[in-house]
Amino acid sequence: MKSDSEGTSDLERMIGKAAVEATRMSNQASKAARKILADVAGETGETKGYDLAAIDLIDTDEELIAFVALPGASKEKIDLKVTDDSFYIEATPIPREGKYLRREMSALGQKREIKLPVEIKPEQVRASFNNGILEVHLPKLLIINAQRVQVD
DSSP states (O other), rough: OOOOOTTBBBHHHHHHHHHHHHHHHHEEEEEHHHHHHHHHHHHHHOTSEEEEEEEEEEESSSSSEEEOTTTTEEEEEEEEOOOOEEEEEEEEEEOOOOOSSSOOOOOOOOOEEEEOSSSSSSOOOOOEEEEEEEEEEBBBBBOOOOOOOOOO
């Protein structure tokens, strides 16, 4: 093996270059992962301090049905907003008396914003709340097939 005047061999230089390249690639991968996670957090409408409400979204022929888990909430403290392509939910918890020995649920409550896969009719949305589950019926905006009209 060849060595230069400083006593560095070809193998040591190759290992050094490989280490530098590996570090560069690791930094690029870390930046990409942070960007992806930030994009996902932005899509879900997460807000610091709030818990992310768990949602099941079911697609039927006529409507989407969302089941949102809101443990500890009361229906008076639920804020539900809908547009033609998304819905937003925020639930504020009922304050509890006493000293917390352990607190894992957010004091601020739960939030969630969901982009819907189809357009809905916001004016026809129905919601009910039972046993900590908010059930939201989101009627689809049905596109009726165009009828051919004969031109006279």
